[in-house]
Amino acid sequence: MLNYILRRIGYGVLILVGVNLFTFILFFAVNTPDDMARLNIGGKRVTQEAIEKWKVERGYDKPLLYSAKDEGARKLTNTIFFERSVQLFAFQFGASDSGRDIGYEIRSRIGPSLAVALPTYLLGVMATVCVALLMVFFRATYLDFWGVTLAVVLMSISALFYIIVGQWFFSNLLRLVPISGFAGGWNLAVFLALPIVIGVVARLGGDSLLYRTMFLEEIGKDYVRTARAKGLSEAAVLFRHVLRNASLPILTSTVAVLPLLFLGSLIMESFFGIPGLGSFTIDAINAQDFAVVRAMVFLGSVLYIIGLILTDISYTLADPRIRLA
Amino acid sequence: MPKPVFLVTDIALGLLLAALALYVWHASRSADLRATWRVVFRDAAAMSALVMLSLFLLVAALDSIHFRSLLPPAEGAAADAPAAYSTRTYSLLDHLLRKQMEGTERTYSAPLSFQSYSKETVEVDGKPVREFPRLVHGGAHLTDPQQQWLPDIAQRSALGIGGGLIVALLLAGVVVVARAGSRRIAFADCARAVWRRETEVPLRAMLTTAGAVLLVVGWVAAIWPHYHVLGTDRTGNDVLYQALKSVRTAIVIGSLATLATLPFAIAFGILAGYFKGWVDDAIQYLYTVLSSIPGVLLIAAFVLMIQVWIDKNPQLYETGLERADVRLLLLCVILGVTGWATLCRLLRAETLKLSELDYVQAARAFGVSNLGIMRRHIFPNLMHIVLIVAVLDFSALVLYEAVLSYVGVGVDPTTASFGSMFNLARTEMSRDPAVWWNLLAAFLFMLALVLSANLFAGAVREAFDPRARAFRPRLARSRAAA
Numbered sequence: 001m002l003n004y005i006l007r008r009i010g011y012g013v014l015i016l017v018g019v020n021l022f023t024f025i026l027f028f029a030v031n032t033p034d035d036m037a038r039l040n041i042g043g044k045r046v047t048q049e050a051i052e053k054w055k056v057e058r059g060y061d062k063p064l065l066y067s068a069k070d071e072g073a074r075k076l077t078n079t080i081f082f083e084r085s086v087q088l089f090a091f092q093f094g095a096s097d098s099g100r101d102i103g104y105e106i107r108s109r110i111g112p113s114l115a116v117a118l119p120t121y122l123l124g125v126m127a128t129v130c131v132a133l134l135m136v137f138f139r140a141t142y143l144d145f146w147g148v149t150l151a152v153v154l155m156s157i158s159a160l161f162y163i164i165v166g167q168w169f170f171s172n173l174l175r176l177v178p179i180s181g182f183a184g185g186w187n188l189a190v191f192l193a194l195p196i197v198i199g200v201v202a203r204l205g206g207d208s209l210l211y212r213t214m215f216l217e218e219i220g221k222d223y224v225r226t227a228r229a230k231g232l233s234e235a236a237v238l239f240r241h242v243l244r245n246a247s248l249p250i251l252t253s254t255v256a257v258l259p260l261l262f263l264g265s266l267i268m269e270s271f272f273g274i275p276g277l278g279s280f281t282i283d284a285i286n287a288q289d290f291a292v293v294r295a296m297v298f299l300g301s302v303l304y305i306i307g308l309i310l311t312d313i314s315y316t317l318a319d320p321r322i323r324l325a
Numbered sequence: 326m327p328k329p330v331f332l333v334t335d336i337a338l339g340l341l342l343a344a345l346a347l348y349v350w351h352a353s354r355s356a357d358l359r360a361t362w363r364v365v366f367r368d369a370a371a372m373s374a375l376v377m378l379s380l381f382l383l384v385a386a387l388d389s390i391h392f393r394s395l396l397p398p399a400e401g402a403a404a405d406a407p408a409a410y411s412t413r414t415y416s417l418l419d420h421l422l423r424k425q426m427e428g429t430e431r432t433y434s435a436p437l438s439f440q441s442y443s444k445e446t447v448e449v450d451g452k453p454v455r456e457f458p459r460l461v462h463g464g465a466h467l468t469d470p471q472q473q474w475l476p477d478i479a480q481r482s483a484l485g486i487g488g489g490l491i492v493a494l495l496l497a498g499v500v501v502v503a504r505a506g507s508r509r510i511a512f513a514d515c516a517r518a519v520w521r522r523e524t525e526v527p528l529r530a531m532l533t534t535a536g537a538v539l540l541v542v543g544w545v546a547a548i549w550p551h552y553h554v555l556g557t558d559r560t561g562n563d564v565l566y567q568a569l570k571s572v573r574t575a576i577v578i579g580s581l582a583t584l585a586t587l588p589f590a591i592a593f594g595i596l597a598g599y600f601k602g603w604v605d606d607a608i609q610y611l612y613t614v615l616s617s618i619p620g621v622l623l624i625a626a627f628v629l630m631i632q633v634w635i636d637k638n639p640q641l642y643e644t645g646l647e648r649a650d651v652r653l654l655l656l657c658v659i660l661g662v663t664g665w666a667t668l669c670r671l672l673r674a675e676t677l678k679l680s681e682l683d684y685v686q687a688a689r690a691f692g693v694s695n696l697g698i699m700r701r702h703i704f705p706n707l708m709h710i711v712l713i714v715a716v717l718d719f720s721a722l723v724l725y726e727a728v729l730s731y732v733g734v735g736v737d738p739t740t741a742s743f744g745s746m747f748n749l750a751r752t753e754m755s756r757d758p759a760v761w762w763n764l765l766a767a768f769l770f771m772l773a774l775v776l777s778a779n780l781f782a783g784a785v786r787e788a789f790d791p792r793a794r795a796f797r798p799r800l801a802r803s804r805a806a807a
Binding site: 014015018019022023026027030035036038039135139140144145147148149152153155156157158159160161164165167168172179212213216217260263266267271281282285286288290293294296297300301304305 | 614616632755759768775
């Protein structure tokens with residue numbers, strides 16, 4: 001078990017190296033720092049001095065891979081590659097292109113992101129599992145048929161629509177909750193209620209169809225027939241046997257996204273003015289702050305890999321038959 | 326004679342349609358594929374969806390034939406002077422909807438309205454008065470709008486819907502006559518069979534859908550020349566026209582982005598599954614790296630880079646439209662380059678399974694080359710997975726485009742798209758009174774497109790993946806009774 005996890009972590013680091021090289025090539029080899037400076041300062045008639053000044057201020061004036069004029073180890077460390085890419089492995093994100101400390105921003109923004117993403121995720125899984133179980137319980141009736149139809153319709157509506165209409169209806173029309181914002185203490189619940197509800201509803205259609213398929217796949221198996229033959233009620237069969245066994249494929253699809261909750265939801269946070277990592281990323285994209293985008297790409301891959309490892313571990317916890325080797 | 330303009334996405338879309346036609350020809354010659362597709366054609370929901378999808382495709386196709394119109398010769402120009410063309414590029418759809426495209430107002434106006442949405446200061450008899458100014462085009466033919474507006478709308482609606490109804494009935498009649506003629510049965514028998522849903526293809530459902538669409542089209546055709554059916558946006562452009570233009574963007578992204586994933590996914594998937602060993606390891610590493618980066622961020626990184634490249638090479642595009650179009654194509658390519666991991670994983674697993682089967686072993690024993698086995702024996706047996714994933718991805722991509730445009734890494738801001746309509750709607754809905762028609766238009770068109778795509782994709786999956794058929798919601802009791 002430990003051996004396996006260590007091997008997985010080793011592979012994860014290997015993948016991070018790949019991600020890092022990939023982003024480095026994308027950001028520094030496809031376009032030179034000069035091009036980025038020009039785009040960032042704006043306009044076509046940018047003087048060469050302004051570009052040089054912009055690059056010096058952000059440390060982009062160094063050589064890419066190999067600094068010939070330095071001594072010893074500095075030949076390799078005094079380069080853009082070392083400062084901008086290698087240092088990410090030590091979680092040294094450096095300063096953003098607009099001069100702020102990215103590490104500090106990430107630490108202070110993770111909390112708000114989690115405050116929205118975690119309840120949305122937990123409530124979402126609970127709601128979709130309930131809806132899916134209901135559809136399976138009432139399978140081959142009109143409830144199942146119309147449930148599936150409704151789910152397909154819900155699935156076909158853009159998340160943006162849910163957000164805009166939700167904000168308009170609950171905040172503008174009924175004035176139940178504030179349109180957007182964020183506060184500490186008890187007020188938090190008021191600000192978070194709407195984004196969480198919308199987040200759950202927006203994913204309900206697609207996910208409940210997916211879970212319904214997973215349950216139906218289980219329900220045709222022999223142990224279910226045995227349970228019914230024993231004289232168990234349909235509810236007992238569903239909730240005690242099918243749910244337990246179907247939780248394995250559900251785990252695969254949900255545990256992997258768990259660490260990514262730290263990144264928050266891009267559109268939710270920007271619509272509701274929540275100062276989390278999602279809105280940080282959107283602002284960076286709009287301001288064309290490449291340093292922040294690079295840092296978030298790296299952070300995202302780290303979290304994704306943690307998610308993959310967690311999924312493997314959760315298998316053994318949910319199903320003692322599985323042994324990792 | 327107008328000068329035709331071939332935008333890159335026009336060409337790509339044309340090639341796609343050609344490939345589609347080729348597939349239809351190929352499928353019609355193979356008994357296996359014919360039988361599988363017949364399962365799709367029996368599904369009422371899927372066929373109704375197909376009617377809607379073909380309508381959207383028609384709009385997209387009309388909007389994909391571009392030209393620059395010939396300008397009248399300048400005064401005093403020599404007779405043999407080279408012909409001058411307009412600097413603006415129009416599509417066939419623009420040409421058909423000239424009046425709607427050019428009939429812009431000053432700012433917001435509500436659907437079917439004859440006056441502006443907000444009060445403005447107008448000078449009446451030398452005194453400034455606050456009132457709702459009349460629109461330039463919407464309801465311009467009314468002399469006394471307060472009295473005439475409602476009767477005019479009612480009359481035109483009745484005319485349009487009546488016209489639509491007549492066309493729908495004619496269509497139904499033609500279909501029944503054609504079917505009766507080819508089967509050599511009486512018209513009444515054939516009509517009864519259609520009505521009682523006894524036909525092989527669900528003609529009743531298809532005709533009902535087509536009829537409903539014709540009613541709406543008839544109504545719009547009667548109203549649109551004189552009013553803005555779905556109002557106007559902030560700069561006074563007709564919202565319905567914008568929504569129709571957005572259909573092409575959505576279809577281009579949905580189809581071309583899927584198409585762009587195919588070369589990577591198919592080539593890498595087959596190579597990894599067939600050769601195994603280090604080739605498999607390398608390809609698995611490659612797609613794990615790609616899929617470990619959160620999707621939106623990866624696309625954002627690519628798009629930011631592309632933007633720098635486009636800004637650096639302005640000489641490549643003659644007009645703003647071409648520039649926006651190149652960006653649209655590059656966005657599709659980016660979605661393809663970043664999105665092939667899922668399909669590749671599926672194809673690799675299937676190839677692993679196939680390459681152990683007897684017929685592949687036999688081919689190997691006969692000395693068929695590796696390339697030959699992959700091409701002749703493995704690739705054709707993967708096609709059903711490719712088809713299922715392609716149709717499922719279409720609707721997901723259409724929805725994704727809206728999110729990407731909101732994040733700011735989607736299509737060019739000058740390209741009409743559902744994402745940019747939602748983007749505008751966000752601020753419009755918080756106005757008081759709310760401007761709701763932009764949101765409604767984007768919602769209706771997107772729902773119709775994505776829902777049809779989802780329904781069609783569901784039927785295709787059921788037909789090509791026998792496992793999926795078990796999960797179809799069916800009414801056991803009613804079927805047992807029947």
